[in-house]
Amino acid sequence: MITLHHLERSRSHRVLWLLEELGVSYEMKRYARDPVTRLAPPELRRVHPLGKSPIVSDGALTLAESGPILDYLVDRHGQGRLRPAAGSEERLRYDYGLHYAEGSAMPPLLLSLVCTQVKKKSPWPVKPIARAIADTVFKGFIHPQLATHFDWVESELGRSPWFAGDELTAADIQMSYPVEAHQERGVPASRPNTAAWLERIRARPAYKKAIEVGGPVLFA
Numbered sequence: 001m002i003t004l005h006h007l008e009r010s011r012s013h014r015v016l017w018l019l020e021e022l023g024v025s026y027e028m029k030r031y032a033r034d035p036v037t038r039l040a041p042p043e044l045r046r047v048h049p050l051g052k053s054p055i056v057s058d059g060a061l062t063l064a065e066s067g068p069i070l071d072y073l074v075d076r077h078g079q080g081r082l083r084p085a086a087g088s089e090e091r092l093r094y095d096y097g098l099h100y101a102e103g104s105a106m107p108p109l110l111l112s113l114v115c116t117q118v119k120k121k122s123p124w125p126v127k128p129i130a131r132a133i134a135d136t137v138f139k140g141f142i143h144p145q146l147a148t149h150f151d152w153v154e155s156e157l158g159r160s161p162w163f164a165g166d167e168l169t170a171a172d173i174q175m176s177y178p179v180e181a182h183q184e185r186g187v188p189a190s191r192p193n194t195a196a197w198l199e200r201i202r203a204r205p206a207y208k209k210a211i212e213v214g215g216p217v218l219f220a
Helices: 012-022 042-046 066-077 089-121 127-159 170-183 192-203 205-214
Strands: 002-007 026-031 055-058 061-064
Touching: 002 012, 012 066, 012 170, 012 205, 026 205, 055 066, 061 066, 066 089, 066 170, 089 127, 089 170, 127 170, 127 192, 170 192, 192 205
Parallel strands: 002 026
Antiparallel strands: 002 055, 055 061
16 A cells, blocks of 8 residues: 655645546655745654655655656556657656756746845845845846746746646646746736646646645645
């Protein structure tokens, strides 16, 4: 039996969604974030030393990190679904999306989150300086990087309705978190392909079931 260690409002939503798409039986252990820090609870460290979610247990195997988990589940339970054929152009796009999501798309989003918290939570004696530094980072790096990355996302979704061709794959599931995180800031009208893709994924029964079982993906 597969066990998903699910942290509320986190990347583990992607694993839950994939399990529902695959129709695989699983057990879910739910973990709540600290209400002040919003960090994962220490109980997760008993499952994996990093103490972060998602984590999947399958028999003697304990696996962390979204990309390897999705690849493992598709390999073991996909039966040819949700991953293009090896050697195809779609497979290259699939592999790229599976790694791009965390390797390239998420870092500027995470930096945006950190700088926003610096602006909000710096102590009053240094707040003006902290805000000025954060604003400089936003203007000089974060905003240009986000524009570059999500313009590329828009162009990819102009090539095909899904990230690896004409059908949903695990690459779309992997890409959902950074795209939805960026969408919180509003998808510009100049990115209609991204907006349409978000509508498609949210209309899927397995996506809806994952929300029903695991709760919302992101903090409001």
